[in-house]
Amino acid sequence: MDFKTKTIKQIRLWIWAAAVLPITGLAGIFFVWNFGTTHWITIAMIVGETIMFSIAVVWWWWSMFTMRNIVEHWGDTKDKVQNVLTEVKEIRAMIGETLKEDK
Numbered sequence: 001m002d003f004k005t006k007t008i009k010q011i012r013l014w015i016w017a018a019a020v021l022p023i024t025g026l027a028g029i030f031f032v033w034n035f036g037t038t039h040w041i042t043i044a045m046i047v048g049e050t051i052m053f054s055i056a057v058v059w060w061w062w063s064m065f066t067m068r069n070i071v072e073h074w075g076d077t078k079d080k081v082q083n084v085l086t087e088v089k090e091i092r093a094m095i096g097e098t099l100k101e102d103k
Helices: 003-035 038-102
Strands: none
Touching: 003 038
16 A cells, blocks of 8 residues: 555544544533542542543654654655756757758
């Protein structure tokens, strides 16, 4: 799977998680608060905060990895564009020499 397809798939997963997980967490805390005891609310808050922190750390490292790959691709693109520019200049010079010889 190429970088673009893989990254778009991962972004879709992060978007889905960002939409669903907070509402699910709030619903869980509400149900514990409504039907549970103070002890369970404390446990639910600790678990929720730990999960949110963990997700934030994983997302941070994923985004850093993805940005690093994008910068590497930009570097590769720059090199390829420079190669094409050099080849175009060589072709232009050859055409110029050919036209001079024909005159």
